Amino acid sequence: MAYSDKVLDHYENPRNVGTLDKNDPNVGTGMVGAPACGDVMKLMIKVNDNGIIEDAKFKTYGCGSAIASSSLVTEWLKGRTIEEAYAIKNSEIAEELALPPVKIHCSVLAEDAIKAAVADIKAKQAAKETV
Amino acid sequence: MSLNYFELFGLNPIFNIELATLESNFRKIQSESHPDRFLTASATEKLSAMQLATLANEAYQCLKNPANRAKYLLELQGITAISETNTAMPMDFLMQQMEWREATEDAVSAKDVDALDNLLAEIRVEAKSLQENLVSLLDVKKDYATATDATRKLIFMEKVSEDINRAIEQLDI
Numbered sequence: 254m255a256y257s258d259k260v261l262d263h264y265e266n267p268r269n270v271g272t273l274d275k276n277d278p279n280v281g282t283g284m285v286g287a288p289a290c291g292d293v294m295k296l297m298i299k300v301n302d303n304g305i306i307e308d309a310k311f312k313t314y315g316c317g318s319a320i321a322s323s324s325l326v327t328e329w330l331k332g333r334t335i336e337e338a339y340a341i342k343n344s345e346i347a348e349e350l351a352l353p354p355v356k357i358h359c360s361v362l363a364e365d366a367i368k369a370a371v372a373d374i375k376a377k378q379a380a381k382e383t384v
Numbered sequence: 385m386s387l388n389y390f391e392l393f394g395l396n397p398i399f400n401i402e403l404a405t406l407e408s409n410f411r412k413i414q415s416e417s418h419p420d421r422f423l424t425a426s427a428t429e430k431l432s433a434m435q436l437a438t439l440a441n442e443a444y445q446c447l448k449n450p451a452n453r454a455k456y457l458l459e460l461q462g463i464t465a466i467s468e469t470n471t472a473m474p475m476d477f478l479m480q481q482m483e484w485r486e487a488t489e490d491a492v493s494a495k496d497v498d499a500l501d502n503l504l505a506e507i508r509v510e511a512k513s514l515q516e517n518l519v520s521l522l523d524v525k526k527d528y529a530t531a532t533d534a535t536r537k538l539i540f541m542e543k544v545s546e547d548i549n550r551a552i553e554q555l556d557i
Contacts, residue, residue, distance in 0.1 A: 284478045285471040288536040291543025293481045314485040314547075358469075365471040 256317050257351035263321035268328050271310040273297040278381055281374025283366040289358050292319045296366040298330060298338070300374050306330045306338060311366075318356040322346050322363035330367070339371045389443035389456060399454055399515075399522040406447055413440040450515050451542050454522065454535040461528050465535045477537060484544050492551050500552050504545060511541040 256264065273280045275297070283296045292315025299308040309327040313320045325346060330338050346352075346360035390397040393409040415421075417437040422430045446452045458465045484503060491499035514534050521531040 284475060284482070286473040286478050286481065286540060287471055288473070288539050289466050291540045293478060293485065293540070295478075295482055312482070312486075314482075314544075361469055362471050 256321075259325075259350050260317055260321040260352070263324040263350070264317040267311075267320055267324040269308075269310050269324065270312065272312060273299050273308060273310050278377055279374075281370040281372075281377065283369030283371070283373060285362055285365045285369055287315070287319070287358055287362045290315065290319075292316065292359070292362060294319060294323050294362050294366045296323060296326070296363075296370045298335075298370045298374065300335055304334050304336070306333055306335065315362075316356070316359065318350070318352055318359040319362060321350055322352075322359045323366065325349060326363045326367060335371050335374060338367055341367055388460060389447055392440060392443050393447070395447075397457060397460060399450075399457060400519045401447065401453070403448065406444065410440060410444040413437070449542075450511075450518070451535060451538040454518050454531065454538065457522055458528060458532055458535060463528055463532055465532045466539070473536065473540075477540075481540055481544065488544070488548050488551060492555070495555055497552055497555050500548050500555070504548050504552075507541055507545050507548070511538060511545070514538050514541065 272295070275282055277299065279300050281298050281300065283298075284294070286293045292313065294311065294313045294315065296311045297309065298306050301307050309330040311323040311327050313323045326341065329341065341364060343357070343360040343364040346363050347357055350360070352360055388397070390401075392413070393406055395401050395405060395409075414437065417433040417440065419430070419433070422433050425433070446456050455465050484507065487503055488500065491497075491503065514537055517534050518531060518538070521527045521534060
């Protein structure tokens with residue numbers, strides 16, 4: 254199967270690979286897996302006091318489309334609010350990367366990773382407020 | 385042709401199948417449907433022999449692999465274990481997967497085949513206990529919901545094992 258140029262670009266030069274300090278109260282972690290192919294994805298976001306994402310890192314073990322989807326969303330996330338991040342749809346990711354139908358689940362994985370990371374940061378903030 | 389994969393090989397539709405029976409019945413269908421036997425047969429007979437050979441091959445590939453066999457058994461119950469839109473897995477399970485993946489990466493960059501072999505052995509132990517669970521869940525308790533979770537886990541274990549095996553092959557060259 255041929256990958257699009259954008260997928261190849263992200264696959265060969267993935268942006269923002271790595272991790273952030275998971276114990277930082279301003280860092281949210283989203284971890285998801287795709288049972289269809291056994292891919293796993295970890296996305297970490299660092300949010301400032303105004304609710305803006307300052308940094309995003311990912312680690313994905315999976316196919317080129319899964320790596321490209323997570324690399325792309327780390328670029329998109331920086332500078333967005335967590336609400337804007339939460340609103341990102343897998344169809345936008347799939348469209349940007351021109352993913353074929355059999356690889357749509359890779360973009361679903363990336364969307365779910367964002368939602369999981371946002372949920373984690375919100376839970377951390379809620380815990381902070383009750384202290 | 386409405387035989388399911390188990391019926392095709394004369395097997396009971398259970399997880400804990402006799403692999404030797406699967407193997408020998410597959411070989412039998414393979415030789416019975418071999419094109420050499422149909423050299424002088426009619427076009428219809430040739431076609432149906434070819435279709436049988438194809439079906440037997442698909443069925444054999446599916447049933448000999450534990451994760452695929454479990455997935456297929458669940459499908460016979462009308463359960464789709466693998467939905468592309470369901471990415472939720474237990475957090476500790478995903479953490480473990482990540483750890484294995486990271487350990488694999490480290491071992492590959494250190495060209496440490498022993499470390500990869502140890503990882504594989506560790507994963508094999510986990511996969512084996514999942515398979516034992518599946519025997520009980522699918523064949524005895526018929527607890528298909530829990531079996532679905534175990535099947536999903538098994539697919540991840542097979543993927544990580546495949547990737548480690550590939551890494552070992554590449555290092556061995």
